[in-house]
Amino acid sequence: MPRTSRSAVKKQTKRGKPAGDSHSRRPADSLPASAQTPAQLLDFYYYLKLNRMVEERLSALYRQGKVQGGLYSSKGQEGISVGSAFALAPQDVLAPMIRNLGAMLVRGVKPVEFFLQYMQKEGSPCKGRDTSLHFGGIDRGFVPPISHLGTLIPVLSGVALAGRMLGKNLVALTYIGDGATSTGDFHEGLALASVKRLPLVVIIENNRWAYSTPVAAQSLLSDLADKARAYGIPQGVVDGNDVLAVHEATARAVDLARRGQGPVLLEAKTMRMRGHSEHDDASYVPEEEKQFWEKRDPILLYEKHLLSSEAASQADLSRIESECAARIDADLAIAEAAGGPRPESCVEDVYAPTQGAVERPGEETLRLVRRS
């Protein structure tokens, strides 16, 4: 499969109008990559901005002591989350990692859920039990991650396998960091998925840093997508900071997978613009590198593209930013007003409420052995 770098997008000559209520935007059904409507172009912008602004607000809340524990940012990588999530069909399953908050927003998670979760409130999706983005059920098309990296690859392989057995024509998509491609599960999952030709798409978000470990210390390869060769599967490389290019590349990968030619390994090149987590100031990242990538901020690039192609006006962009701000304020108010979870609930739900196996009526539970 030929490598895709920056894809050209048909220029839009008319200004786009937003489709429908901005609070209930739906992601595009799987259209050919280049045929975004004006409304969809603005939808991309809405989710990019919402992604950025929700995380900025969470960062402020963290430094106001209202969010505790760990907080991870996807600043600079929003294009990957948003662009890829738009390429999925409604029946597809997405497994986000901690820097894919934008993908969860695109697929229907509301900011209030993140606020409840991070602020450890009553009504939070994990009931105060697990942290950050570790929520979202299969009924909403998610498999939430655990903290151990790489584990999602075998699990999503299983999802893809089951989807095929159930005749659902679904594609399973997940992300993995450059660092996590070193794990055993990355390998085992792709080994299994490849020989079974499972409809799986794995997007390597190569943001150049795994905590303080640069990617060059993770692998000798320049393109991590080359690991696909070990499994004999299709691969691709895309500019992760170009949301439209990501969308197009993902759509092609998803299509290949759906047609039985997967799994597909897609590498999105990008840069982690903040520390590993909120408490890490990333002072180990060379200054030049930071500055280079600041100029390539995905939202900045996309704004320039929208304005120069006249797909949107400055007023449109401002309006969308205000919508995001209003949405965040409203959702945060709900979360702040919520109470805390019941402490004793921490020991509930470890097991299913009823036994899966039902005893036959009259079954003896204490039975003496029979000798033959």
Place this chain on the structure above:
Amino acid sequence: MGEAITYLEAIRQGLWEEMERDDRVFMLGEDIGVYGGAFKVTKGFLEKFGQDRIIDTPIAESGIVGAAIGASLMGMRPVAEMQFIDFIACAFNQITNFAAKSRWRYGAGVPIVIRGPSGGGVRGGPFHSQNPEMYYVHTPGLKVVAPGTTYDAKGLIKAAIRDEDPVIYLEHKYLYRLPRIKEVLPEEDYIVPIGKAALRREGRDISLITYGAMQLHCMDAAASLEKEGISAEVLDLRTLLPLDADAIEATTRKTGKVLIVHEDTRTGGIAGEITALINERAFEYLDGPVRRITSPDAPVPYSAPLEDYFLPNATKVLQAARELLSY
């Protein structure tokens, strides 16, 4: 029917019947399809159920278990085989961190079964003879079962498949084809409930609490004791997580003297947990200390003289029982 079958055949039947009963059930593991499984547990399954439901995998235990988890999230009922249960260690992370915690943390049940042959007595050496139950008994969210009879082997594999939570099903390779425990099984569908122990023998003077292959040694010891006029009770736990605390308490109250016998090694073995439980629930009924017979704290050795020294047997059980009775 009418014919007595082996423990292995009982597992096979249980799997087969569940595959027929429920389309969502499928199996994955190494060499289970074309080869019929290293111990031939799945012989004939591929021909009957097809390669969509009997899946031969690469050597990737973590991948196998992870895929089972993902499939179960989609509503399927996978049964993942570990060719020897010793290799379950490769999937430890997926089992304890993904499968065990999903329901608790975000409400998604993971109804998978992980099964494989455990235990020694076949000169298999340290990597083909392990009893790894306690790593998993220590993990809330899992269930762990260890059938010791042919009847239970079939009933428990069915119960495990039907259970809504992840179940580790520990078969004992020594029991697979042992003629002594062949049984004629009921024609009709039955399950053995998870979490319930079984009294193999009723008695008044001493309680032998055990599971797996060891319950044979306990039954032999009990038969010898009977000739001496001593009435021993044998309680087969069958499920290790959750433990049947009521049954343990009841037998302790009844006899006042308890000897726990397990093939697993001593430190961190379930005898410690049971002793603590008895302490909590039935201390005032003890007419002597709770004792245990286990393997020593070492890996399972390979050669016959070493392994015979290592493993518990009826003689060791009998001796410990007599000591406890004379307390």
Place this chain on the structure above:
Amino acid sequence: MKVEVIMPQMGESIQEGTVVKWLKKPGEKVKRDEPILEISTDKVDAEIPSPAAGVLSEIKIGEGKTVEIKTVLGTIDTEGQAGAAASGPAETGSSASAGPASDSGGPTPGEDAEKRAAKPAAASPRSPEPARPVASAAPKPSALPGTLEERIRTRSSPLVRRMAKEANVDIATLQGSGISGRVTKNDFLSHVQGAGPRATASSPAPASAPAIAFKPGERTKVEPLAVMRRKISEHMVASKRTSAHVHSFFEVDYTAVDRIRREKKEAFLERHGVKLTYLPFILQATVEALKAFPVMNASVDGDNLIYKKDINLGVAVALDWGLIVPVIKNAEERNLAGLAKATVDLAERARVKKLLPEEVQGGTFTITNPGVFGSLFGTPIINQPQLAILGVGTIEKRLKVLDEAIAIRTMGYLSIGFDHRIIDGAVADQFMSLVKKTLESFDPRLV
């Protein structure tokens, strides 16, 4: 509204942070999320955005100070006007302090002094001398014996210890067949079933039957009835003719009462001068039940039922020459000690014929004690004009099944004779049920 600015936890293991620089002064306006101060921690330096819009009204922790996480650093007044500041920094300087800052405002010196003055008084309130702990009255457990064999022999096992305690048997006095001579469960059970002295409700020495002096050659001896005997004879028959006698029997577990008795008997004797027997417990329980079922304390006159406010308990006393029933007037006003003392006093004076007439009149309910001579239970005759009578059977140790295990308990029967003209079985049985329950769960604090 005042909103606090707090020191955040910048990382999972961080416990404190240092205020590096305040970016706003007190009285200055701030916008929400606008950077308001800079902090430094082990892991990272960070700008802290303001949690609210308003005016920075107060800085509590000055630059250079290191405080624990969650410490309040300052306050934002959301309704404040620019320029208005509540107070300057409470503490400045470079000395590190680890404690959390005081509440805004803090206690005034006057309040402080009051609080300090209040303390000593609170620390030593006048309270009554606590009652001597009961444990000191109980027999002390012997110090742990030295060798393992000795311990095994004298302390056996939890099961045997428990059974021995309930039976009030010292393990060390028994023969054991277990290791080191340990008394096993079977050893103990054999011992108990073999022996077994019976405890009794009260223990007057049983009167020995006087020998009859037959004249030589006589086969019979005629003895005119004594006055008292004639009266008793008439009374008994009349009672039988008057009341529709029905009897019901209850078994009571006195183990709890026995335990209380053993624990408290020495202190009781010392304090009240009388022995603590079972009888006062039974009297007390009866009084409680009579309050709940007043018909048992009533009498009949023609077509009228007469309820009595006073509970005058007659306690039958066996005398050498017959039976007499002295009455404890207003038993409902007496506590257990009072009942004990009254019983003993009346019985003693009855034996020496020093009872006053009113002390044998006016009873509303009678208690008799066939058990004192070993009877399991009696069918006593109602003391007219009362409607019921309680018979106390012998109290002894019996084997009982409790919670699926064998236990040794102190048991005894109580019988209720009642007049079925007025009282139905259900009422009588409920009355007795309450007596039983009261005895079985007797509150030790009532002694």
